[in-house]
Amino acid sequence: MWIYEKKLQYPAKVGRANVQMAKYLITQYGGPDGELAASMRYLTQRYHMPTPQAKGILTDIGTEELAHLEIIATLVYKLMDRASLEEIKAAGLGAYYADHDRALYFVNGEGVPWTAAYIQSKGDPVADLHEDMAAEEKARATYEWLIDLSDDPDLNDTLKFLREREIVHFQRFGEALQIVQEYLDTKKYF
Amino acid sequence: MDREQLCMLKELMALEFTVLEFHLYLDTHPTDQRALMEYNSFVQQLAVLKRQYQDRYGPLTWQEPSAYPWQWIDQPWPWEICYE
Numbered sequence: 037m038w039i040y041e042k043k044l045q046y047p048a049k050v051g052r053a054n055v056q057m058a059k060y061l062i063t064q065y066g067g068p069d070g071e072l073a074a075s076m077r078y079l080t081q082r083y084h085m086p087t088p089q090a091k092g093i094l095t096d097i098g099t100e101e102l103a104h105l106e107i108i109a110t111l112v113y114k115l116m117d118r119a120s121l122e123e124i125k126a127a128g129l130g131a132y133y134a135d136h137d138r139a140l141y142f143v144n145g146e147g148v149p150w151t152a153a154y155i156q157s158k159g160d161p162v163a164d165l166h167e168d169m170a171a172e173e174k175a176r177a178t179y180e181w182l183i184d185l186s187d188d189p190d191l192n193d194t195l196k197f198l199r200e201r202e203i204v205h206f207q208r209f210g211e212a213l214q215i216v217q218e219y220l221d222t223k224k225y226f
Numbered sequence: 227m228d229r230e231q232l233c234m235l236k237e238l239m240a241l242e243f244t245v246l247e248f249h250l251y252l253d254t255h256p257t258d259q260r261a262l263m264e265y266n267s268f269v270q271q272l273a274v275l276k277r278q279y280q281d282r283y284g285p286l287t288w289q290e291p292s293a294y295p296w297q298w299i300d301q302p303w304p305w306e307i308c309y310e
Binding site: 039040041042043044045046047048049050051089092093096097100106109110113114190204205208211212215 | 254304
């Protein structure tokens with residue numbers, strides 16, 4: 037089961053409302069390399085991991101991604117919340133407004149809704165852990181492009197924290213992969 | 227949220243993050259005794275700080291006692307806090 041903590045993992049800071057930035061950032065909410073995809077991917081892959089280390093790391097990183105999902109939601113909420121209709125239209129979010137007002141919804145920056153097709157669960161731990169490492173690198177790159185697009189130092193501070201987490205997760209998945217490969221190698225001989 | 231509470235909340239966030247970092251590390255390094263000792267020490271510090279925070283400002287999670295009326299729904303929620 038999961039337990040909610042009524043706090044964020046890291047302060048979600050926004051210097052000023054910025055609808056254009058909200059439109060870019062929402063891809064980390066419901067886009068292909070976003071936090072929802074990350075969390076769902078790891079939490080569903082863990083059932084077929086052969087070693088306790090891999091079961092543990094997928095459970096814990098999958099859970100941490102939910103905390104990141106909440107940080108992204110908070111950032112988008114703050115960037116959008118007090119925006120005027122004129123600003124929303126100017127940022128190209130008129131169509132989004134028609135469907136959702138200023139509410140959060142799982143889409144990428146172009147409005148395409150989230151799909152389970154973004155993730156895979158192969159039943160092969162080596163294939164799945166390689167996908168997870170690639171996913172972390174893609175998310176890291178996305179945060180870098182988002183930081184390039186933003187001129188808000190408060191927002192960038194939060195985005196840099198999230199970018200850093202992708203690097204740590206990549207490292208941990210790499211270690212889990214090595215443990216899994218060693219385990220599979222020993223199985224071949226006995 | 228007043229400055230004092232925000233300050234304590236940020237301290238709690240930082241300490242809990244430290245515990246999480248050790249936790250993930252230990253998942254793939256379960257026999258690293260030094261890391262395990264540090265982890266246990268941070269867990270203790272976190273428990274103390276969390277108790278202090280919750281006694282002062284109300285529950286952060288479920289299965290916590292509540293004053294009257296039911297404190298869990300007290301505002302602000304995490305996305306409503308101004309962290310700057």
